[in-house]
Amino acid sequence: MKKYEPYIAMALEKGVDDALIVDTAKIFTAPWVRMKCRFGCLYYGKKLCCPPHTPDHKETRAFLDSYKHALLCHKHWKKDYKVVDKFNSSIVDLETTFFLDGYYKALGLGMGPCTLCKSCDASGACKNPERARPAMEACGIDVFQTARAHQLPIRVVRTHSEERDIYGVVLIE
Template structure:
């Protein structure tokens, strides 16, 4: 039976796949908060329009309980154009195939795999679609900053933009 690769290997793999940075962090350093849900509900036009967004995505307390099922998290930092969603999903798949059978990812932003998300039916691409960290009640700002990664409020289109995704691993 082959030994699974060490977790540091996946930091290197993330960089090879186009990430700006990546780190293995303890799952307790991924922060959830009740207010995150309300930022989706009041202020985002995507609320209720996609199966990967609230109210369909996990509640903050559920995400906390799920995070607590894991020891480690691979936090991935991507710049615009890096395709953070595909990148994190590829890592999830690789890590799972390596034997970390609990590997599960969350990424950034709304799901755009279909032209229009029909919230009256089941997801059309369940193998690829994952909720965003923020859609699952994660305080992405606090999480990225704790890990030493950059993130600021995007005040206008010309501002520096940073995207984050995670793969929970054990």
């Protein structure tokens, strides 16, 4: 898929470790994922990019199936939350580039809770809708299964400060 090569190069230039074009049928969803948000995450209901404001696994499956290809991005994270912000920003930049190049359906999903504002008024409208995107997991995507289906690294971490692997995706067309 030569036509996507410039976007893979752009992702790598932005510091992503792996960027590959995947079939959206191999981006997996599951009902358990948002249960982990609902029971166990501090941000549940507190951010407009987090559940219950985000699509559930059934809605996500339906919108994933309205695409054929996506750019799956991976980065190994080491103890610096700014890296996560930069990674999520790169996903939105890639989405914008695809869109302006004519891929009118382009849509990015990042990782983790949105950090664009100091506080998020989840009872109102998003203050930064052009840059705010939900995480893959916030939409019911099983990131572990998706990463492993593409032979990419991911594992359970035991502490908040431990190194880990982070993922984002841009749905293309």
